[in-house]
Amino acid sequence: MKTQVTDALTAVKEIADGDTVLVGGFGMAGMPVELIDALIEHGAGDLTIVSNNAGNGDTGLAALIAAGRVRKMVCSFPRQADSWHFDGMYRAGKIELELVPQGNLAERMRAAGAGIGAFYCPTGVGTPIAEGRETRIIDGREYVLEYPIHGDVALIRAHVADRLGNLVYRKTARNFGPVMATAAKLTIAQVSRIAEIGELDPENIVTPSIYVNRLVEVPL
Amino acid sequence: MTPSLEKDDLARLVAADIPEGAYVNLGIGQPTSIARYLKPDSGVILHTENGMLGMGEVVPAEEADRDLTNAGKQPVTELPGAAYFHHADSFAMMRGGHLDVCVMGAFQVSADGDLANWHTGAPDAIPAVGGAMDLAVGAKEVWVMMTLFTRTGAPKLVPACTYPLTGKACVTRVYTDVATFLLTPDGVRVRDTHGIGRDELATRLDVPLL
Numbered sequence: 001m002k003t004q005v006t007d008a009l010t011a012v013k014e015i016a017d018g019d020t021v022l023v024g025g026f027g028m029a030g031m032p033v034e035l036i037d038a039l040i041e042h043g044a045g046d047l048t049i050v051s052n053n054a055g056n057g058d059t060g061l062a063a064l065i066a067a068g069r070v071r072k073m074v075c076s077f078p079r080q081a082d083s084w085h086f087d088g089m090y091r092a093g094k095i096e097l098e099l100v101p102q103g104n105l106a107e108r109m110r111a112a113g114a115g116i117g118a119f120y121c122p123t124g125v126g127t128p129i130a131e132g133r134e135t136r137i138i139d140g141r142e143y144v145l146e147y148p149i150h151g152d153v154a155l156i157r158a159h160v161a162d163r164l165g166n167l168v169y170r171k172t173a174r175n176f177g178p179v180m181a182t183a184a185k186l187t188i189a190q191v192s193r194i195a196e197i198g199e200l201d202p203e204n205i206v207t208p209s210i211y212v213n214r215l216v217e218v219p220l
Numbered sequence: 221m222t223p224s225l226e227k228d229d230l231a232r233l234v235a236a237d238i239p240e241g242a243y244v245n246l247g248i249g250q251p252t253s254i255a256r257y258l259k260p261d262s263g264v265i266l267h268t269e270n271g272m273l274g275m276g277e278v279v280p281a282e283e284a285d286r287d288l289t290n291a292g293k294q295p296v297t298e299l300p301g302a303a304y305f306h307h308a309d310s311f312a313m314m315r316g317g318h319l320d321v322c323v324m325g326a327f328q329v330s331a332d333g334d335l336a337n338w339h340t341g342a343p344d345a346i347p348a349v350g351g352a353m354d355l356a357v358g359a360k361e362v363w364v365m366m367t368l369f370t371r372t373g374a375p376k377l378v379p380a381c382t383y384p385l386t387g388k389a390c391v392t393r394v395y396t397d398v399a400t401f402l403l404t405p406d407g408v409r410v411r412d413t414h415g416i417g418r419d420e421l422a423t424r425l426d427v428p429l430l
Contacts, residue, residue: 026270026307027293029286052307056293079346080293090346099347102269103311103354110308122357123315126388128339129353159287171304172270173287178306206306 003165004214008038011188011214015044015153018071022109022149022180023051023061024156027080030173032157032190033060034218039155045069050109050149052102052176054078054086062086070095074149076102101129104146106179112148113182113211121146151184158207161191162198165212166205174206181211188214224397224415232257234365234395238264238321245269245314245355247324248292251365252278254323265301267319269351271310274302291351314351315358322359324352326366326391328381331427333391333403335364336383349386356387368396375425377401377408406430 004011012035015021021039025031040063047070054073055062064070066085073095078086089095100108101123111119120143124130134145156177159170167189169177181187189207194217225233227250235257238244245267246254255277258264266275268290275290276297284295305313313319326337335356339347356362369375377394394401399421400411409430410418422429 027289029270029289029293077348077350079348087346091344097346099349101349101353102307102351103315103358106307106311121315123353125357126334127353127385129349169304171285171287171298172268172272172289174304174306175270176307179308 001213003163003209003212005163005194006214006216008034008190008216008218009041011035011216012038012042012155014186015039015042017044017046019044019152020048020050020150022151022154022176022184023049024154024175024177024180025060026052026172026175027056028060030157030169030175030177031060032155035155035188035190035216036060036064040064040067040069046071048072048074050074050105050151052076052105053080054083056080056082058085065089065095068094072096072098074098074100074105076100076105099129105149106176108146108149109151109176109179109183111146112150113179116148118145118147120144149183151180152186154180154184154187155190156180156187157190159191160193160195160200161189161212161215162195162200164197165189165209165215166200167191167207167212168200168204169206178207181207186213187211188216190216190218192218192220222414227253230365230395230397233400234323234363238262240264242320243267243273243318245319245322245359247322247352247355248350249325251323251325252290252292252294254365267310267313268296269310269314269354271305271307272298272302274299311351311354314354317358317360319355319359321361321363322355323363323365324355326364326376327383328376328378329364329366329391329394330378330381331403331408333389334381335362335386335391336381338386339384341384352386356390361392362387362390363393363395364391365395368398369424377425377427379426404430
């Protein structure tokens with residue numbers, strides 16, 4: 001389907017109450033702040049958010065949590081020096097937490113995007129994370145069965161797109177973006193510039209356009 | 221007797237033990253400081269789990285690039301020959317056994333190399349695991365850098381961890397302010413001591429020392 005170039009509020013308008021939203025970024029690097037601002041304005045709530053952290057400071061994901069729109073966080077590292085909005089909600093019992101080791105978070109979304117039904121992984125064997133989970137010994141090593149994480153929507157930030165939706169990223173802001181783009185039914189990318197078709201080097205495309213449904217240009 | 225090691229001395233000691241040309245992940249907190257003591261000609265290449273090989277040093281806020289951080293979200297530089305990759309690739313590198321060494325902090329390490337460094341188990345604590353479990357199962361060598369005793373004097377090298385585990389039988393070395401321990405198939409070997417005698421060390425630990 002042809003990638004739409006649109007404004008942030010139009011891009012997020014179909015996000016519904018109760019949706020699972022994959023939110024890119026590692027801390028603030030790669031976080032699609034303007035798309036999250038649009039989601040707050042749009043008003044959907046009761047969301048499950050999948051993101052590495054649970055908000056930093058007062059903007060982006062932290063603002064979404066502060067606005068009371070998040071029912072559940074699926075993340076690897078919620079507690080940080082500047083995660084006060086999540087900490088407060090969690091201690092008040094207003095937000096649920098599913099803690100996932102960071103590599104599992106990435107690989108479970110990769111599996112979702114690649115049509116993999118489940119996979120065995122050594123991470124967490126012998127720890128509380130693996131308690132009650134299906135395990136299997138393969139070639140003498142123990143593994144835990146991990147299931148994919150599918151998103152209804154992915155909100156990511158890339159550096160430059162072309163009009164088809166091919167994306168390139170910048171430095172460590174790439175982080176979860178390419179994986180999340182594959183794992184959601186609707187992927188919305190915020191980029192600092194939209195280039196003409198043919199302007200980007202095909203050898204350097206990180207996320208091919210097939211994974212991107214909507215583009216929102218937010219100049220730096 | 222030499223005095224116990226200050227944090228920077230401990231970082232220097234670990235840095236000197238990292239083999240030339242190794243691919244290394246330094247955990248958040250104290251292990252990050254090891255980077256300052258790596259010799260420029262050592263050829264050591266630093267991996268950061270948020271998607272980079274060839275990470276440079278931590279820089280002050282005025283030189284920060286918001287798109288370039290380490291795993292602790294501090295601004296860093298990129299070195300010539302650096303490479304960027306997404307999170308699934310980064311953790312494939314970690315879990316696929318491609319990293320030579322990782323160094324992490326710890327609450328406790330057991331004599332068998334079990335690692336506990338993500339959760340105190342306190343009911344009001346908000347747990348955060350990050351990439352620690354992936355490093356524990358994936359790096360060829362898992363080294364720990366910590367103080368040997370808590371503020372109340374309880375040893376952190378123990379017969380069995382009481383805190384929730386990060387990984388089982390993964391730690392091969394423990395660098396502390398007062399001694400370096402090699403966790404071998406034969407048991408715990410003391411490699412060097414700093415400001416403490418071997419007899420006192422043996423008395424204060426519940427772990428048999430070789």
